[in-house]
Amino acid sequence: MDAKSKTIDCLFAKICKHLKSHDKELNQNFIKLTTNFDRFKFIWHIGFIGKELDLLFNNTNFSPKDATKASAFRQEGNEQFKTKRFFDALVKYNSSLQFSSASQPENNLALAYANRSAVFYHLNEFQLCLNDIESALRAGYPQKSRPKLIERKLNCLLRLEQYSSGIEFIKAEKINLSSDVCQNFEKKFKTASADKKLTPLEQQFYFENYGHIDLTITSPNPKVACASKSIDIDYSMERGFFLRAAKDIQVGELLVNEPPFASVLMAHKIGHNCFECILKLNPLKMNVTYCRQCCLVAYCSEKCAAASWTHTHKYECKYLNFLINQSGLSHMEWLALRVVLKAGKSYLLSLKPLLEEYEQQFESSLRDGSCMAFAEGEDKVYSSHSYLPIFNLVTNSQVRKLNDLFRRSFVAFFLVKLLEKSDFFEADSAEGFKENQWFIGGLILRHLQSISCNAHEVAELHLSNAKKNAMAESSAQGIGAGIFAILSLFNHSCDPHVTRNFRGSRCQVRAVQNVKKGEEIYDNYGVLYAVNELKERRHKLKDQYFFECKCVPCRNDWPLYDKIESQLEMKNNLKTECIDNLAVS
Structure with missing residues (x-):
């Protein structure tokens, strides 16, 4: 077994084996739980797991400055x-x-x-x-x-x-x-x-040094920050929250220019891209800087370094080498931790009664459009910087299998232990320490589920042959992941209306089809009718997103791109045969 998977997977297998031999009723007791707070509290009380995690973190090493x-x-x-x-x-x-x-x-x-x-x-x-x-x-x-x-x-x-x-x-x-x-x-x-x-001393690195592209939304939406007036948020029991065209949309129109609420850089890109904004580092055009405590992460500027330390990295720093090289933690699981860190403990604790009530009321039953006020402020603006829209994302807890929920609960406990060792709960009283761990753990468990259905890969374009500038043969390669308030509202079609592009972790959404006023605007969830067979598309969407796609290409089983020509040729031949066989009157 390779090093990347051995720690979490092996420890989880060891725990499951131990529990099966010592607690025959554990499965039945766990499956009865209806909220993520209860699920996390349940696994937290299994002392054997806590001891194993304590031992794991006590044996990790930190490499300081040299x-x-x-x-x-x-x-x-x-x-x-x-x-x-x-x-x-x-x-x-x-x-x-x-x-x-x-x-x-x-x-x-x-x-x-x-x-x-x-x-x-x-x-x-x-x-x-x-x-x-x-x-x-x-x-x-x-x-x-x-x-x-x-x-x-x-x-x-x-x-x-x-x-x-x-x-x-x-x-x-x-x-x-x-x-x-x-x-x-x-x-x-x-x-x-x-x-x-x-211009002031603070430079606009990417746009000044890599070519300026106008990313200004010409008609900003007063109710949906970072979006155009061309879109509205709507709701139905069948679709959930979704985006609809508020007016006729033309091909090429910039609909969204959104920063992530939280993002994470993939391990293999650490040192090559900014650990905060995910821009590709260019030492000739950037004041590249580094964490003041560890030797692992690099930033495009002091501004990014300061923001990273304040919000997230100070809790990850001493354990980062273990997280990315030994733990087996996926970048999507890491992103769940980042969501909680970005929101901040004080803010989350101030919302505790509201969030616990929401879980109790809606996680075990179908939600409706009034399930939560996800817009904040006097003007009720849906903001990409707000935690509430991220909390409100669907988890699919009700349709997940027992082993899936139990493993995610274990990963949540693993991440809470990391926070404990990093003094995230340091100022809490003895009783508050325990209660706050249960609450924060429940939130992480919730995001471990919602992120698998709602997070987006952050990608950058790689040229296959830089000398020839072969754009036609270039490909987008994943460099990170982010959770986005607006992007998460797009439903899927195998023939999408929009395309996504990234500048660092910031995402721009442009129309690739005309959309009439009142129609729903569709993105795609990683499968397209043109390159993926119908069976493959439906299997992936059902497995990861828990729905069966019924878009037009799926209902009519549209052909792949490489089969369109052969099907047209077959139809033309059939048409010719029919004409030749017509009786002459």
Whole structure:
């Protein structure tokens, strides 16, 4: 058995074997439970499982920053810089940052940022140079070397024609500069022909450096954030919540431009894509930075690094190597944890009575359109940043098999143990600790079910032959997963009306067919009539999404693309034979 599957799967098999030999009535007791909170509480009370998980997490290892490696890579970068091999120098300085921290004796973090800023300056990437200078100063760059860094920043401001900023910076840093240097720069700035105010220091990485594509929704929907006025949310008992055309929609129209509520980067892309926004990392065009505690994850900017640490990574960091390389946890299961972390414990506990009542009322029976107010605020806006639409997604608990629910409950307990070891529940009282674990575990269990039916793969385009720019032979490859409030409302058709594209983790939905006002707008769930046989499509949809597709291509058994020509030829031959056999009157 490979390393990726052995930990969770083997431990689950061991637990099931133990329980079968010790508790004959466990299955019957578990199957009677109707809410995810009760299911999680049930498995939490099986002490044997908790002990096994404690032992598992107590034996995991954490690899902290390494001052020796950080210093060595920085020195290698310096050698590359001296010979003007700037790209090689960038790579080395990035490696130094990966292993650096501000607490190291040499303060490798500040020194690596400062040295990398020199590379960006020589590459005429003055905005990136400024960003690195600011990072070096924040990290405690040595006072004795500060003047050369200040002069580099002033030169960048000159080259970017940010004259007002330059004059203000001179005033603030006069104490660190000689009078001659101050006077020289003041003269340069004051004699400049114009005071042009360009873009702020925070850059729009992707759109400025990879080609601008207009992703502006021309007519924003006041009730559905990140969507066009062309769509409305509707409800029926048969379809659930779904999207309908509020007006005639034309091919090519941008209908949705939505960030995920939560997302996760696949393990094999860690270090290649931003761990927060999932953009592909480009060291020549980004201020690539790293987690300040571990050596595993990289970010496209300090902004993404800070957001990641605040919301999710601080609870995953010490166990990340175990999660991605040893635990066997899938990225979709990881995403369930991310949903709870992104929402935040305080916010979730404030909703506890509402969410528990919802589970009790609707999980064991059919829902209706009033089952939950998923729009928030005085204006009742359906927001992609709100947790309630994500909580409200269907779980299909009622039709899942016993083993499926029990395994997901076990995975939820595994993730709650991770949170416990990461001090997520640290501030809770003794009684609150237990109650909060049950509540958070129940939410994770709910999302482990809803994500399997509602999450979307995040993909990026890979060229099969970059030299020839062979777009015709390119393919979309999965790099992560996200849960989206609006995307989750699209129902499936094997002949969809829309297509999805990604910029990092942010998804754009465009029409590929005209849709008349009042018609439902369909996406697809990974199967298309043109490339998948009817039997294959129905099997996958039934197995994962628990429904039998009755779209037009399925009802009429439309042919695959490669069979259309042969069927047309057969029909034409039949038509010719019929004409030849007509009796002449």
